[in-house]
Amino acid sequence: xxxxxxxxxxxxxxxxxxxxxxxxxxxxxxxxxxxxxxxxxxxxxxxxxxxxxxxxxxxxxxxxxxxxxxxxxxxxxxxxxxxxxxxxxxxxxxxxxxxxxxxxxxxxxxxxxxxxxxxxxxxxxxxxxxxxxxxxxxxxxxxxxxxxxxxxxxxxxxxxxxxxxxxxxxxxxxxxxxxxxxxxxxxxxxxxxxxxxxxxxxxxxxxxxxxxxxxxxxxxxxxxxxxxxxxxxxxxxxxxxxxxxxxxxxxxxxxxxxxxxxxxxxxxxxxxxxxxxxxxxxxxxxxxxxxxxxxxxxxxxxxxxxxxxxxxxxxxxxxxxxxxxxxxxxxxxxx
Numbered sequence: 001x002x003x004x005x006x007x008x009x010x011x012x013x014x015x016x017x018x019x020x021x022x023x024x025x026x027x028x029x030x031x032x033x034x035x036x037x038x039x040x041x042x043x044x045x046x047x048x049x050x051x052x053x054x055x056x057x058x059x060x061x062x063x064x065x066x067x068x069x070x071x072x073x074x075x076x077x078x079x080x081x082x083x084x085x086x087x088x089x090x091x092x093x094x095x096x097x098x099x100x101x102x103x104x105x106x107x108x109x110x111x112x113x114x115x116x117x118x119x120x121x122x123x124x125x126x127x128x129x130x131x132x133x134x135x136x137x138x139x140x141x142x143x144x145x146x147x148x149x150x151x152x153x154x155x156x157x158x159x160x161x162x163x164x165x166x167x168x169x170x171x172x173x174x175x176x177x178x179x180x181x182x183x184x185x186x187x188x189x190x191x192x193x194x195x196x197x198x199x200x201x202x203x204x205x206x207x208x209x210x211x212x213x214x215x216x217x218x219x220x221x222x223x224x225x226x227x228x229x230x231x232x233x234x235x236x237x238x239x240x241x242x243x244x245x246x247x248x249x250x251x252x253x254x255x256x257x258x259x260x261x262x263x264x265x266x267x268x269x270x271x272x273x274x275x276x277x278x279x280x281x282x283x284x285x286x287x288x289x290x291x292x293x294x295x296x297x298x299x300x301x302x303x304x305x306x307x308x309x310x311x312x313x314x315x316x317x318x319x320x321x322x323x324x325x326x327x328x329x330x331x332x333x334x335x
Contacts (some may be wrong), residue, residue: 043155043257043296044327045083045113046076050304052101053087053116056094057125069104071314076302077108079320080327083155085113085298089124090142102149113155113298115207115259118142122165132166132182135159140189147197156194156203158186161232163212171215180221187225207232207259213248222254232260232300234268238280238287249293257296258288262307277307278318285326299323 051072059065076084084105088098098116105112118138120130130138139158143150150156162183163169170179183206190203204226208216210233217229229252235241241261249256263280264272272280288294303310309320 041294041296043083043113043298044081045085045296045298046079046081046309046323047085047087047115047260047298047301048072048076048101048303049085049087049115050301050308052097053089053124054304056088056097060094060097066100066104069100070107072303072310073101073104073108073110075310075314075316075320077110079324082111083113083298084110085115087116087160089116089119090114090139091119091127093125094119095146099149106151111151111153111155113157113205115157115160115298117158117160117165121159121162129165132178135166136182136186136189139186140193143190143193144196147199150194150197150199150201152200154199154201155205156190156201157205157207157230158190158203159183160207161209162206163208169212171212176216180216183216184221184224202226202228204228205230205257205259209233210244210248214251217248217252217254219251219253222252225254227254228257229254230257230259233258234261234263234265236268238284241284242287242291245288245291245294249291255295256291256293257298258294259298260300261297262300264306266306274317274319278322281319282322285322289326 051068055065073084084101086098086101086105088094088101090098102112117124118130118135119125119127121135123129135158143156159166162179163171166182167173167175167178170176187204187206194201194203205228206225207230210231213229213231217225222229229248231244231248233241233244235244245256245258261284263269263277263284269280288297299307299309301307301309303312308317309323310316
């Protein structure tokens with residue numbers, strides 16, 4: 001072989017090697033991009049309970065309160081939220097007040113997470129206590145006679161934190177099986193009712209305290225509730241919250257919705273100023289966004305209380321801007 005031939009062969013081999021390396025690197029890069037899943041929570045909600053439930057009777061006939069409702073819902077919509085969590089009771093007395101919140105939600109293109117209950121379950125507003133059977137029957141009646149309240153994409157919690165009323169907390173009553181049966185029956189009745197009125201509304205969102213979830217939501221129960229577990233859960237450490245979410249998902253076999261989270265809860269987080277609150281919220285959102293089991297969040301709460309995102313005059317606290325940044329971004333893993 002001549003020197004020229006040897007040189008050409010060497011060049012050919014060198015170019016081939018470069019080509020192979022390029023393709024290998026490119027394939028890895030493409031593979032990396034394909035493996036990076038863009039995750040967006042299905043439910044991005046902010047709670048209004050301090051105003052939509054706590055003031056339900058006080059503001060029931062106060063038409064000037066409509067401006068307050070409108071202002072609050074407008075600000076919540078601006079964060080990129082998908083849902084407005086409304087805690088107004090489902091009793092006939094409060095129906096006009098509930099409709100005012102729903103009207104504002106629709107005006108600002110928000111779906112509604114109905115996070116109320118019948119007042120008799122816990123004795124809200126001095127209502128007489130009701131039984132499980134009464135609750136199920138009355139919830140069915142509420143849905144069937146008020147179909148105009150609901151839109152496709154809404155979420156309905158028939159009994160928010162059921163452990164706080166009725167026969168009592170299953171951790172104390174040792175009545176776990178009957179508690180499970182009640183939740184399952186309510187889901188059957190509500191889902192059938194929404195089908196009857198022709199509305200695609202999720203009614204398997206049963207918010208519970210995290211410790212109650214660990215006791216009640218085994219894999220069989222979770223499956224019968226459509227594979228969703230909703231936890232109202234407050235912990236001091238963001239890493240612990242992520243761990244709890246993943247542990248509950250693994251234990252139950254379901255996908256998790258964080259039905260309540262926020263800071264500061266004084267006996268858990270201690271005092272926080274506006275800056276430290278925002279830092280905690282940012283750290284927590286960054287942490288929990290790593291969970292592939294988490295499909296939704298509801299920040300508690302918008303106005304009122306220590307965890308508020310806005311002051312009464314509408315001024316956003318720094319944490320409101322953090323929430324907005326996260327809600328507006330589709331790919332939470334990049335934050």
